[in-house]
Structures are given as C-alpha cells and as structure tokens.
C-alpha cells in the first residue's frame with residue numbers, strides 16, 4: 001500500500017522557475033496550421049489572476065497521444081503536445097498549437113495558482129464540432145454549464161477560453 | 177483510500193476563499209481518456225548540465241548549508257516512475273526568492289537562483305544538490321512565517337495525476353503555525369511531506385542528505 005503524496009499550492013514565486021521561453025509555443029506561430037488559444041483566468045470577484053500557471057496536454061492532429069521529446073526545447077518539427085504559460089499582469093495566457101485530431105478534439109488543461117492548494121483540471125473543447133453533442137464527458141456536464149468548456153471562435157485560427165475559478169459562470173472542473 | 181489532497185477551500189489560507197471552486201467537481205462519465213492517462217515525454221538532451229545542482233549555476237558557491245535532496249518517484253502501486261521530469265524551486269538560505277514579487281527584506285545571493293530540474297533514473301530516483309532554504313515571512317496573517325520548504329513539480333505517467341507540492345524538513349517548529357501545511361487535516365498525511373535526514377545520503381565533511389519519496393495518485397481505470 002503506497003500512500004499518495006498530497007498536493008500543496010504552487011505559491012506566488014514559481015515565475016522564475018517553471019515558465020520557459022517556448023512554453024506557450026507548442027508549435028511556432030508561423031506554422032501553417034497553428035491555432036491560438038488564449039484567455040484570462042479570473043477569481044470569484046471577477047479579478048484576473050496575475051500569478052496563475054496553465055498547462056495544456058493534447059493529442060496531435062492525427063488524434064494520437066504525442067510521444068516525441070521536445071516540450072522543453074522546441075525543435076519546430078516534432079509535435080510534443082505539451083504547453084505551459086504563466087499569466088501576465090492582466091491575468092492573460094496564450095498558446096500556439098495544433099488542433100487535435102479525433103472525433104471530439106479537446107485540450108486537457110491544468111491551472112495552478114497561489115490560493116489553489118491543488119490544480120483545477122478541465123478540458124478546452126472547440127466550437128462547431130459535430131462530435132461535441134455525443135461526447136460522453138461533455139454530455140455528463142449539466143447542459144447550462146457546458147458552454148464553460150467550449151472555446152469561443154474569434155476568427156479562423158484564434159479561440160478564446162476563459163477560466164473562471166468561482167461564481168456564476170464558474171468553469172466546470174473535473175475530479176479524475 | 178481517502179483523498180490525501182487538501183481541500184480547495186481552507187479559509188486560514190486567505191488566498192483560497194476567492195479562488196477555490198465553489199461548485200462540485202464533475203466526475204467524467206467514462207473516466208479520463210488516453211490523453212489524460214498519458215504524460216509528455218521529456219529527454220536528457222533538453223536539460224542543462226547543472227540543472228540538478230543548484231550550487232553550481234553561478235560563478236561562486238551560494239551561502240548557506242549545502243544539502244543533498246534525493247528520493248524516488250513511485251506510482252500508486254509502488255513501481256518506480258523512470259524518466260519523469262522533476263522540477264524544484266526554493267528560497268535562498270536567507271529565506272528570499274529571486275522572484276521579482278518577493279519583497280522580503282532579506283539578502284539575495286548572487287550565486288543562487290534556486291531553480292532546478294532533473295529526470296528520474298531507471299529506479300525512479302531524482303537527486304538535487306542545493307542549499308537549505310530559510311523560513312520566510314508572508315502576509316497571510318499577522319506574524320505569518322512559512323516553514324522552510326522546497327517546491328516540487330512532478331509529471332509522472334498520467335497528466336491528471338501530475339503533482340505540484342512542497343517538501344519540508346524534519347522537526348520544523350513552524351509547522352504548527354502554517355496554514356498551507358495545515359491545509360491537510362490528517363497528521364499522518366502531513367508527514368508524507370516531511371523529508372528524512374539520512375546519514376547514508378549524507379556525504380561526510382561536505383553535505384547533509386535528506387530522503388523524500390514522492391508517491392503519485394492512483395490512475396482511474398479507463399472503464400471505471
């Protein structure tokens with residue numbers, strides 16, 4: 001019997017240690033198929049979090065789980081599928097990545113922050129995907145809250161996804 | 177097995193009331209899928225030579241008590257997790273972070289950044305050489321001080337079991353006053369965050385050694 005090590009908050013002082021230059025750049029912005037996912041992280045008073053850390057992990061365009069090395073030092077060629085971005089002073093984050101393949105594309109998202117004693121776990125789905133209607137995870141979410149899991153298309157290659165930690169429009173978080 | 181993790185809402189830690197989710201978490205209908213049950217792959221070529229030795233990242237040696245911190249990353253059934261990324265960050269010996277927002281009026285050390293990383297070996301073992309971090313004050317409540325700690329980030333085999341936590345040192349008199357350490361109610365569970373002084377890890381006439389194993393949470397079966 002092994003006893004799980006409990007979580008503790010990432011705290012306020014990770015900024016010089018965890019974020020790295022190409023963290024948000026899962027693929028370079030000039031990649032012909034690059035999409036941009038960006039948004040804000042907000043607390044229960046609607047205030048932006050300037051000290052949150054977001055991580056995405058996702059399937060590649062072929063729908064497969066990436067097995068390539070290169071999430072820390074991007075080589076601009078292999079798709080490593082992992083991205084990390086700290087929010088800026090306005091609570092904003094961004095990623096440049098590829099849209100995952102498969103019937104219901106989504107990005108797994110973890111958010112860490114001071115005041116979060118453990119991360120929140122959620123998914124970023126894409127709008128206008130026929131697969132969303134039949135997706136077992138989305139379908140398991142109360143209908144009035146499903147929108148919180150679906151990014152908003154801004155233009156063809158840009159999507160907005162806000163994370164609301166608490167309150168009326170609180171993002172759906174998963175227990176897994 | 178009961179949930180070892182602290183709750184989101186722990187009012188004595190004053191950053192939690194506005195940041196803790198207030199709605200119940202949703203258990204995904206068919207459990208996590210292949211993406212969530214896997215984790216990114218990291219390679220040795222991505223790391224620098226001195227990433228795991230925080231005392232050799234600058235021209236001179238940092239001030240403070242040199243220590244070795246090592247242990248194994250294990251999955252929930254006790255199997256070592258090899259080749260997984262472990263990242264650490266910490267205050268210097270004076271209790272000061274290099275982070276721009278740290279306003280504690282204690283000296284910075286030009287020879288200490290306080291950030292390191294390594295990949296676990298075939299036995300799941302990580303090892304860092306560093307200096308013992310100092311306790312530091314924070315503004316959570318009047319006269320609030322954090323016990324000395326090293327922040328750890330561990331990937332493991334499943335993204336949803338990814339762990340960010342803090343390692344403490346044995347016998348710290350500040351434990352009783354810290355609402356972050358105290359966010360875990362069960363004394364036995366708290367102890368899992370405390371490293372152990374180990375004379376076999378200690379290198380005579382050079383550095384004290386501390387052992388601390390990290391056990392990741394169970395991965396739910398795909399069909400559960």
Ligand SMILES: [Fe+2]
Pocket residue numbers: 011013267322325327
């Ligand atoms: Fe800290």
